[in-house]
Amino acid sequence: MNMPLNTSADTTDPIAQARYNMVEQQIRPWNVSDARVLELLAQMPREQFVPPSHQALAFTDMEIPLHRDADLAQQLGQIMLAPRVEARMLQDLQIRPTDRILEIGAGSGFMAALLARSGAQVVTLEIDADLAEFARENLRSAGIDNVQVRQADGALDPIPDGPFDVIMLSGSVNEVPQRLLDLLADGGRLGAITGQLPMMYATFVRRSGNQFETTRPWDVVTARLRHFPEPSAFKF
Template identity: 70%
Template sequence: MNLPLNTFADVHDSTAQARFNMIEQQIRPWNVLDERVLDTLARVRREDFVPPAYHGMAFADVEIPLSAPVEQAERLGQVMLAPRVDARMLQELQLLPTDRVLEIGAGSGYMAALLAHQAEHVVSFEMEPELVEFARENLRSAGVRNVDVRQADGARDPIPDGPFDVIVLSGSVAEVPDRLLPLLREGGRLGVITGLEPMMRATIVRRVGDRFETSQPWDAIVPRLRNFPEPSAFRF
């Protein structure tokens, strides 16, 4: 059967409309109003970073598993975060075109692509070999050339590339990791979601000389990044 000549145009138009709806109906209402951030979300094609089985959910306000089964992906933190969480974290970090960025938890490469669109260079750590290759291929296909995806454990392995202007953890931890703070240069920002369920908060740390100023502007519950310290379960 011959398809109409406008089939591919229709698909493109519907995808563009879905991306527009994501921005206007999910992201703006969540107090993401920085036009530079919104423009980045419009330009970086989220659907290009989603596993093929989940293409229909690319613009949904949900976490998308990056491995199977779903329960295991969530337990291991192998998910794409909901678009509004990535968007608001991007807004909080206030990236500059000269910034050097460290991301921990590359996943599909989507957040790295958003960061790369605004910064000079991004180093992104990912533990799982399959996700390292998935992220690299997604970024390569999207034409993103200023991201270096490395197979490494951001909780334990040496990080030789500092200092950084921005550090972002694409997942939650119990508390801000002390080992990362010395990697921030003067004026640098670290963004992470900290806490324990059912209460987690976005935590933004800014280095001012030898001090670290912290704010917690909004709540969000997201899966854990592995191997970062957890509070002791011991109770009297």
């Protein structure tokens, strides 16, 4: 049953108005129609997950750097996804209230917060120690207690908590590694952004027994997650 939708703005509160505009002008027009997702984005305090140096960007239609140096943030994959991408990924993963979820790339913790409000339990991995602590603090401040933030390299370190009903990669990779697909439960779904510049795709994989069905319904470009394999350079 869908939750009642309540995305109306408090016009006396500029933060509430900015969040409302984000939902109505960025997210809803980008083929996001799930009432639960729209309400979640309308209620979650995104501004509390943004670094102080970038507070003015909290509701803009762009990726937000999680480092003072925006270029370095891109190189390191330290970004918050654009709001419309977060919402569309959340919608297309079709998360159920009972789902156990793995996220690769915690960042500021905002996507983990959305996943936690949609499912039962979230494990999120963050390679950078400072960002991992930032995510923990943000999640605590938001009153979200069903997320475990772990400092770990999602490309290389063991992940002993599987199987998972949902796996989300909050950044791009060349292709989805089999080691992550193997962590999916039967019926589980994985969402990632795959490919190389200038073209990347939102990629969703559903497991059915030992079979994996892949769809790539829309295109988007975002920063790389570190240490995932890249294609070998072609040489004559």
